[in-house]
Amino acid sequence: MREAGRIVAQCHAVLEKSIQPGITTKELDQIAEKFILAAGGIPSFKGHHGFPAxxxxxxxxxxxxxxxxxxxxxxxxxxxxxxxxxxxxxxxxSAWSYAVGPITPALAQLMRVTKECLDLGIEQARPGKRIGDIGAVIQRYAEQFHYGVVREFCGHGIGQNLWEEPQIPHYGQPGRGPVIKPGMVIAIEPMITNGKWQAKIDRDGWTARTIDNSICIQYEHTLAVLESETVILTQL
Structure with a gap:
């Protein structure tokens, strides 16, 4: 899983260099697929429950x-x-948000706070803590800025399957949920909006949007919980 995560992180680094006005999302997809296959990996999402890319x-x-x-x-x-x-x-x-050219200070703050939410959640991913501790700290921090914390989508366990138990909400109460134990590998991925947190789904059956057209930012890492430390598997 370290090697799979390394390829993910490398792919993000490649795509970041290509993000600029005028490039299409289809072109980004083609760049990513070429890189992943050349690295010896298989794109996890393509064909997953019918996802086309x-x-x-x-x-x-x-x-x-x-x-x-x-x-x-x-x-x-x-x-x-x-x-x-x-x-x-x-x-x-791993998911990462990127600015395309100059952005407003308000949007830059939303990006910063969402990344800090991920970092706070990672700090809670320790043996003896509970899954609810992760969501509680994320929700508390994001709501200090009057941001919305998306509830319809959550983090998850990951291993031989892309989505495994336990589910990891990014909101909730501390001290609740399954106990975090050594050997767990999980993905934490807070989705934070500068408006309402509710989602609506496009006719394609996949694309989820904010109901008030507010901006949503997301950052995600895959983590391995060990006896003495928690290791981020999707960073260089």
């Missing part, structure tokens, strides 16, 4: 599961790219 590309008000197409990025957009890689039977999964 290698990566998810979610722009502005799209919360998650955006399908790559001929949409071109524009100055001031933010795009979340979610990448999954399967290698020798195990998965790695």
């Amino acid at each position: 290698c990566i998810c590309t979610s722009i502005n008000d799209v919360i998650c599961h955006g399908i790559p197409d001929q949409t071109a990025l524009q100055d001031g957009d933010v795009i979340t790219i979610d990448i999954g890689v399967k290698l020798e039977g195990y998965h790695g999964d």
Whole structure:
């Protein structure tokens, strides 16, 4: 899983260099697929429950599961790219949000706070803690800024399957939920909006948007919980 995560992180680094006004999300998908296959991996998302692409590309008000197409990025957009890689039977999964050209200070703050939410959640992923501790700290921090914390989609266990138990909500009460134990591998992926937290699904059956067209930012890492430390598997 370290190697699958490494390919995910490397793919993000490659795509970040290509994110600029004018490039289409379909072109980003093609770059990602070529890189993953050349690295010896398999795109986890392509064909997963019928998803048609290698990566998810979610722009502005799209919360998650955006399908790559001929949409071109524009100055001031933010795009979340979610990448999954399967290698020798195990998965790695990470989403990252990127600014396209200059963005407003308010949007830059939303990105910063969402990344800090991920970091706070990771700090709670320790043996003896509970899954609810992760969501509680994320919700408490995000709501200090009057942001919305998406509830319809959550983090998850990951291993030989892309989505495994336990589910990891990004909201909730501390001290609740399953106990975190050594050997668990989980993905934490807070989705934070600058408006309402509720989602609606496009007619394609995949693309999830905020109901008020507010902007959504997401950051995600895959983590391995060990006896003495928690290791982030999807960073270089």
